[in-house]
Amino acid sequence: MTENKCNICPRKCNIDRNAKKGYCGETDAVRVARAALHQWEEPCISGTRGSGTVFFSGCNMKCVYCQNRVISEGKVGMQISANRLAEIFCELMNQGAHNINMVTPTHFTVQIIEAIKLSRSKDMNLPIVWNTSGYETTETIEMLKGYVDVYLTDFKYMDSATSKKYSFCPDYPQVAKEALSAMVRQTGKVELDENGIIKKGVVVRHLLLPGHVEESMRVLEYLHSEYGDDVYISIMSQFTPNGHLEKYPEIDRKVTKYEYDKLVNYADDIGIVNAYVQDGSAAKESFIPDFDYTGLL
Numbered sequence: 001m002t003e004n005k006c007n008i009c010p011r012k013c014n015i016d017r018n019a020k021k022g023y024c025g026e027t028d029a030v031r032v033a034r035a036a037l038h039q040w041e042e043p044c045i046s047g048t049r050g051s052g053t054v055f056f057s058g059c060n061m062k063c064v065y066c067q068n069r070v071i072s073e074g075k076v077g078m079q080i081s082a083n084r085l086a087e088i089f090c091e092l093m094n095q096g097a098h099n100i101n102m103v104t105p106t107h108f109t110v111q112i113i114e115a116i117k118l119s120r121s122k123d124m125n126l127p128i129v130w131n132t133s134g135y136e137t138t139e140t141i142e143m144l145k146g147y148v149d150v151y152l153t154d155f156k157y158m159d160s161a162t163s164k165k166y167s168f169c170p171d172y173p174q175v176a177k178e179a180l181s182a183m184v185r186q187t188g189k190v191e192l193d194e195n196g197i198i199k200k201g202v203v204v205r206h207l208l209l210p211g212h213v214e215e216s217m218r219v220l221e222y223l224h225s226e227y228g229d230d231v232y233i234s235i236m237s238q239f240t241p242n243g244h245l246e247k248y249p250e251i252d253r254k255v256t257k258y259e260y261d262k263l264v265n266y267a268d269d270i271g272i273v274n275a276y277v278q279d280g281s282a283a284k285e286s287f288i289p290d291f292d293y294t295g296l297l
Contacts, residue, residue: 031077035295052097
């Protein structure tokens with residue numbers, strides 16, 4: 001942000017979020033829907049005790065298939081101060097969290113950095129996980145240097161037509177490539193502790209969309225050819241129709257076992273080693289937490 005004009009994400013609204021909402025649907029007042037231990041991240045993040053996950057309201061993507069639609073559209077969210085956010089980080093640490101996990105944080109980057117500083121002054125010493133759509137500017141990634149230890153980032157699309165249709169951002173593939181490169185330069189190769197919990201590095205998530213196996217293969221090929229074993233790749237089957245896909249009937253279904261197995265087999269064929277895979281049970285609404293302000297009061 002410069003002179004109160006927000007350009008923190010690639011949408012570059014260039015508006016004063018003190019006075020009005022950006023594309024993300026939020027003003028500069030931090031809103032959070034849930035803060036709790038979360039067991040459903042990748043094993044190196046959730047571990048045995050859970051990831052200290054903070055779900056922020058609003059989103060700069062607006063994917064038509066969003067599973068967290070109620071918060072991404074800003075329908076749910078409690079306003080909190082940077083000081084309260086710092087206290088929440090400490091509370092999650094005291095509950096035994098392996099890390100502090102910011103979900104959809106980009107539009108609150110400045111405020112989150114302030115909260116991280118405050119929490120460290122209160123002896124919060126857990127790794128910080130930046131859980132993002134991958135739709136980030138390299139300038140924002142640079143701002144996070146010294147504050148973020150782990151990037152848990154999506155790489156959603158390789159085709160600009162697909163990203164335009166489902167997420168209204170035809171520039172997504174190029175933006176995500178540049179952002180991912182900046183993340184890897186910043187953190188280096190993945191490092192785990194003696195218990196297999198990530199200390200630093202990048203985990204890249206890719207969600208297979210129904211009918212899009214070939215594009216997903218291109219994503220995996222790109223990730224592996226560019227980064228090899230330096231990043232971990234999470235190949236996700238949990239696409240869950242959200243009840244709002246009437247205009248997109250081609251994806252208004254779950255991914256089939258055949259589709260997912262084909263993608264996983266391709267990953268194996270091209271030599272991807274550091275990968276997480278899911279079984280069909282992941283595509284259940286029960287994996288979506290209740291956004292009921294747990295942990296905020």
